[in-house]
Amino acid sequence: xxxxxxxxxxxxxxxxxxxxxxxxxxxxxxxxxxxxxxxxxxxxxxxxxxxxxxxxxxxxxxxxxxxxxxxxxxxxxxxxxxxxxxxxxxxxxxxxxxxxxxxxxxxxxxxxxxxxxxxxxxxxxxxxxxxxxxxxxxxxxxxxxxxxxxxxxxxxxxxxxxxxxxxxxxxxxxxxxxxxxxxxxxxxxxxxxxxxxxxxxxxxxxxxxxxxxxxxxxxxxxxxxxxxxxxxxxxxxxxxxxxxxxxxxxxxxxxxxxxxxxxxxxxx
Numbered sequence: 377x378x379x380x381x382x383x384x385x386x387x388x389x390x391x392x393x394x395x396x397x398x399x400x401x402x403x404x405x406x407x408x409x410x411x412x413x414x415x416x417x418x419x420x421x422x423x424x425x426x427x428x429x430x431x432x433x434x435x436x437x438x439x440x441x442x443x444x445x446x447x448x449x450x451x452x453x454x455x456x457x458x459x460x461x462x463x464x465x466x467x468x469x470x471x472x473x474x475x476x477x478x479x480x481x482x483x484x485x486x487x488x489x490x491x492x493x494x495x496x497x498x499x500x501x502x503x504x505x506x507x508x509x510x511x512x513x514x515x516x517x518x519x520x521x522x523x524x525x526x527x528x529x530x531x532x533x534x535x536x537x538x539x540x541x542x543x544x545x546x547x548x549x550x551x552x553x554x555x556x557x558x559x560x561x562x563x564x565x566x567x568x569x570x571x572x573x574x575x576x577x578x579x580x581x582x583x584x585x586x587x588x589x590x591x592x593x594x595x596x597x598x599x600x601x602x603x604x605x606x607x608x609x610x611x612x613x614x615x616x617x618x619x620x621x622x623x624x625x626x627x628x629x630x631x632x633x634x635x636x637x638x639x640x641x642x643x644x
Contacts, residue, residue, distance in 0.1 A: 399637065400496055400541055400564040403437055403460055403625075404589035409570050411581035412446075412533075419444045420581055422570060427457055431468070434628040435460050456491070462631040464494035467504065479511040483518065494633060496541055496564075500524045510551075517550045530563050530572050532583040537565035540572070547576070595641040597621055603641045611638050 409422040420443050427438040439456040457469040466488035472481050483506035490502045505519045526542040540563045547558050558576030565571045571583040595603045597610050614622035614630045622630045624637050 399566050399640070401465065401492060401569050402567065402588055403458075403465070403627075405437060406589040407569070407587065409586045410584050411570065411573060412584045414580045414582060417446060418579070418581070419446055420573070431457060431459075434626070458491055459488060460625075460627045462494060462629075462633060463490075465491040467491040470506070474510065477512065481508040481510050481516070483508045495636065496524055498524050498527060498541075513551050513553075515551070519548050519550075521546045528563065530565065532571055534583055534585060537563075537568060537571050537583075540565045595624055595638050597624065597638070603638060603643065605642075608635065608638050608642070611635055 403424060405424050405426055407424045411420045411422075412418065420441060423440045423442075425438045425440055427436045437458045437460065439458055441454040441456075442451055443454075444451045452473040452475065454473065455469075455471045456467060459466045459468060467485055467490070468488045469485065470483045472483075474481055485504070485506055489504040489506065491504075493500060493502050501521065501523045503519065503521050505517070507515060507517050510516050523544045523546075524541050525544045528540055528542050530537045530540045543562045543564065545560045545562065547560070549556050560576050561572075561574040562570060563572035568586065568588070573581040575581075595607060597607045600606065611622045611624065611630060611634050615635070617630050618628065619630055620626075622634060624634045627633065
């Protein structure tokens with residue numbers, strides 16, 4: 377076991393330059409982010425909630441996005457069913473409100489699509505593809521190509537966030553009458569989550585408030601006051617097992633995500 381622990385520890389050194397998806401999208405149930413458009417006309421509220429009973433397990437989350445037109449009663453809700461495991465954040469289902477004319481569309485992914493890969497760094501690319509039926513339109517295919525294109529500091533009304541990942545999202549929608557394309561951007565701050573979003577119509581949303589259930593991560597698993605090789609060795613020794621003390625991201629099992637999180641916080 378000592379040899380295996382040393383090997384895992386050595387492997388982790390290669391991951392220090394990359395970052396776990398959960399560092400950039402904290403997945404505690406109850407986390408909330410509120411972004412408003414720079415013109416003050418719209419608001420998007422992101423909330424992580426407990427999913428329905430069918431998927432009510434440690435690994436599942438419902439990500440609810442409510443878009444409001446401020447000063448009116450107009451609001452649309454998109455609901456995403458997300459699973460957390462060693463393969464990153466995986467998307468099982470999207471339910472989108474498209475308004476009074478087009479109704480509600482549902483996309484189910486089987487096997488689940490990649491929402492965010494297990495590690496994120498500049499140059500990382502992933503794709504999603506799904507089909508849905510839309511009222512008055514018929515079958516619609518939606519595909520997106522996501523790429524981490526830069527690391528930037530982002531200034532918002534609640535402060536400046538350093539080392540944010542800028543993700544370019546190319547979306548193509550195809551129906552019987554033709555196809556359309558759009559390009560949007562999302563910025564994710566480490567240990568915070570979404571802080572800025574730019575739509576395909578050049579509408580920019582910035583973070584105006586957020587509430588994270590857990591502001592500190594339990595990377596110091598042996599509670600000696602510092603994150604060091606002892607913490608990394610302890611987590612590695614429980615790799616593949618169920619151990620709450622070594623499962624620093626609380627996804628139900630000790631895996632590569634826990635090792636990456638501890639390795640990135642060495643010395644803290």
